[in-house]
Amino acid sequence: MTQPIRIGIVGMGGFAGSHHNTVARLEERGIVRLVCACDPRRAAFGAEQQAWRFGPRNVGVFDDYRPMLEACHGDLDYVVIPTPIQLHAEMHDAITFLGIPAYVEKPPTLDYVELGRMIAADSRARRSSLVGFNYIVEKSRLALKERLLSGEFGAIRGGTLSALWPRPSSYFTRNGWSGRLVIDGQVVLDSCFGNAISHFVHNMLFWAGAPGLYSWAQVAAVRAELYRAHAIEGADTFFVEADLATGCTLRFALSHACAGASTSSETVICEKAVLRYAVGGQIEIAWKDGRTERTASGPFDGLEENHIEYCRYLRGEIPRPATTLEDSRPFVVLNDLAHVSSGTIVAIPAQLVSHERDEKEQKDYVSVSGLAKAVDNFLSRGVWPGEAGWRRDKGDVVTPSDLGRFHGTVRAMAAANKAAARAGAAG
């Protein structure tokens, strides 16, 4: 009988609550044990602490992660960081300073310089930290990537990601950091591309990554147009084209400025076949010779699978975590270069934006007329929405050598937003 892996969780609300639910279930199966948890508003989570049975499970509860680590660091195998993006780096620093690895929620950070510091700090931990991109552990994904690497489908010619994930206006007011570019001088950069849909962007780089199974493609050049329809500081709609170091091009069209059902589709175009992967849906392989293979990707609990696999890594049963901080670098660089390329975040023309009230949910959505067509035109034909009626200049073609412009670009975007808000208030 192996000993349960000992865990601490920073936070209790938001997605931290989902980690508590998962860890409580895994504790019943003897896989893990929750040693401690903290939250600056711990009193607000009294009912949750009861539901999670913190008392009988003998969980230490703290107001802050620092005293929690001071009291419990000798009893911890890993600490989960499911907190606001801009707090990840300081929490990861404090945890790895004590030699403890972390399960850092995605995105680890959206600032490539900060990511470099986190990668360096991680070398102090006993084992590598995990970044919580949900879908790399999927068995069906790993099996398909093996087939890609074996050359069965021929060389990768390109790929597209389409993801329309409606978010109501309340999503952006649920905490102090949603949709923000910068807080107190620190990069946040919360967006559909950098946060909620980042899993799928990371997945696309995973498909194109070689030579090993756990490889992510390096980005060589990026062009992007960033837009907003919600009243937020950052962008809620991204059109991005990335030339990879391998020579092929990926296109991404993502938005939170929509209503109705969420859709997402990862497509990989190869010499001999086109692969379409829908999480929780269907995997389709359309061969150029006319054959089509279809299988279900099957039900998948990303959080549970990631905790189980990370415990297996910490027990020495598998050689590496699904995504390390270093593996996240291509995603963070791509996100940062998309901002540098776009230069500005442009408001989607007002006559295209309508406001929709979902009476059942009691929530307000925005909807952009022609969005699905703009996505299709971009992904299939390379037509940029700016030139097709959304009225903006093209994004610059930028390369990793332009990353030095990243912080200045983000500061300028935040300043432009403030100036527009002031002008709006004055007018």
Ligand SMILES: NC(=O)c1ccc[n+]([C@@H]2O[C@H](COP(=O)([O-])OP(=O)(O)OC[C@H]3O[C@@H](n4cnc5c(N)ncnc54)[C@H](O)[C@@H]3O)[C@@H](O)[C@H]2O)c1
């Ligand atoms: N893997 C996934 O599918 C998934 C889904 C949703 C969110 N996330 C990620 O989880 C993270 C948190 O997102 P969220 O929307 O739940 O954020 P949130 O703002 O709701 O915060 C989460 C928790 O952090 C706590 N917290 C805030 N400041 C703290 C501090 N100083 N010390 C300790 N705890 C603190 C909050 O009280 C809350 O309990 C983000 O990185 C997000 O991208 C991942």
